[in-house]
Amino acid sequence: MWLKALELRDFRNYESLQLFDLSPRVNIFVGQNAQGKTNVVESVLMLAVAKSHRTSRDAEVIRFEAETALVQGMVEREDRTLKLDLHMLAKGKKSRVNGVEKRKMSDFVGHLNVVLFAPEDLQLIKGGPQLRRRFLDVEIGQVSPQYLYNLSQYQKVLLQRNTLLKEISKKEKKEDLLAIWDEQLCVYGAKVVQKRYEFVEKLEHFARDIHSRISGGKELLSFRYVNSFDLLEGADVTERFFETLQSKRRQDILRGTTSVGPHRDDLEVRIDDREVHTYGSQGQQRTASLSMKLAEIELIRAEVGEYPVLLLDDVLSELDSERQLHLVESMGERVQTLITTTTTYGLEQFMQEQAHVYRVEHGVICREG
Numbered sequence: 001m002w003l004k005a006l007e008l009r010d011f012r013n014y015e016s017l018q019l020f021d022l023s024p025r026v027n028i029f030v031g032q033n034a035q036g037k038t039n040v041v042e043s044v045l046m047l048a049v050a051k052s053h054r055t056s057r058d059a060e061v062i063r064f065e066a067e068t069a070l071v072q073g074m075v076e077r078e079d080r081t082l083k084l085d086l087h088m089l090a091k092g093k094k095s096r097v098n099g100v101e102k103r104k105m106s107d108f109v110g111h112l113n114v115v116l117f118a119p120e121d122l123q124l125i126k127g128g129p130q131l132r133r134r135f136l137d138v139e140i141g142q143v144s145p146q147y148l149y150n151l152s153q154y155q156k157v158l159l160q161r162n163t164l165l166k167e168i169s170k171k172e173k174k175e176d177l178l179a180i181w182d183e184q185l186c187v188y189g190a191k192v193v194q195k196r197y198e199f200v201e202k203l204e205h206f207a208r209d210i211h212s213r214i215s216g217g218k219e220l221l222s223f224r225y226v227n228s229f230d231l232l233e234g235a236d237v238t239e240r241f242f243e244t245l246q247s248k249r250r251q252d253i254l255r256g257t258t259s260v261g262p263h264r265d266d267l268e269v270r271i272d273d274r275e276v277h278t279y280g281s282q283g284q285q286r287t288a289s290l291s292m293k294l295a296e297i298e299l300i301r302a303e304v305g306e307y308p309v310l311l312l313d314d315v316l317s318e319l320d321s322e323r324q325l326h327l328v329e330s331m332g333e334r335v336q337t338l339i340t341t342t343t344t345y346g347l348e349q350f351m352q353e354q355a356h357v358y359r360v361e362h363g364v365i366c367r368e369g
């Protein structure tokens with residue numbers, strides 16, 4: 001699939017932007033810092049997942065002085081063309097697919113699939129477990145609306161349970177009221193955990209190959225989903241979650257928070273059976289996170305039947321020029337790629353022959369080649 005056209009109205013520093021001639025292969029957005037390159041990438045990501053990667057407050061993307069923001073995209077898929085609209089309001093947002101309003105965001109997500117690799121992804125391995133959980137949630141959510149539904153139900157129940165735990169600790173409520181939340185937490189939580197296990201297994205399959213290629217066959221990459229409620233071999237996930245939750249009940253009441261469940265899990269990344277988070281060099285951490293992202297491209301293709309759009313935001317400078325060219329050329333053959341960069345050093349010939357190049361300046365974009 002590929003994004004044929006993108007229109008923005010009052011989105012970040014764009015008052016009005018119309019890009020009708022995107023290439024199905026490589027598109028390079030060049031500009032100085034703070035001109036609006038990442039804003040373009042962010043808008044495309046929002047068309048795919050209805051959320052920004054930079055903020056959890058949707059209203060932040062509305063241009064200063066404006067009241068609403070609009071992102072529109074024309075997506076070419078193998079068998080159809082889709083028009084996607086996402087409208088951000090001061091409170092909430094609205095979405096449409098081919099003019100038909102989608103009341104639930106989970107019905108909007110997934111018409112466009114993207115894989116984003118941004119500077120903060122270099123933290124994916126180095127940073128805390130919440131980054132890796134978010135990675136899992138965003139990526140699984142793109143291909144499974146059911147997962148998004150289960151996850152949001154889980155989060156709602158978790159919030160209720162935590163509120164009740166605090167009230168019990170202050171003796172405002174009775175402990176037996178927990179039973180109703182515990183049961184629902186385990187039902188939705190088990191579904192989330194099971195889907196994450198499946199995803200991690202498939203991700204490993206693709207990422208291992210990619211990483212081996214990048215590292216010249218020297219390193220073996222592997223993943224392990226780390227579950228906060230010790231899942232024994234062959235055990236029923238819901239039951240095991242429930243048992244652990246009961247055993248931690250005292251502690252949870254004391255602390256006023258739920259100590260086990262998918263909101264506490266992690267994804268362990270290993271190279272040659274050593275944890276990269278603790279023992280990996282910066283280069284290994286960077287390569288491993290790139291392998292994870294590139295693996296997603298293959299994974300989405302396996303699930304959806306088409307390649308997603310690849311967004312490379314300001315990450316080329318992290319690679320030497322040989323790797324840059326290799327990455328851009330190899331991806332551009334199969335996958336529509338949108339790249340932002342401040343410098344095009346090393347890519348000049350490729351840009352002239354094979355890419356659409358756009359110059360970005362103060363929220364205005366002009367095609368250069």
Ligand SMILES: Nc1ncnc2c1ncn2[C@@H]1O[C@H](COP(=O)(O)OP(=O)(O)OP(=O)(O)O)[C@@H](O)[C@H]1O
Binds near residue numbers: 034064
């Ligand atoms: N809601 C908003 N309304 C108007 N302008 C905004 C809004 N949010 C951010 N901006 C502006 O957008 C610009 C930053 O754009 P962006 O993050 O896309 O930069 P960039 O070109 O990717 O730069 P860099 O190379 O430094 O990453 C800044 O000038 C900022 O003031």
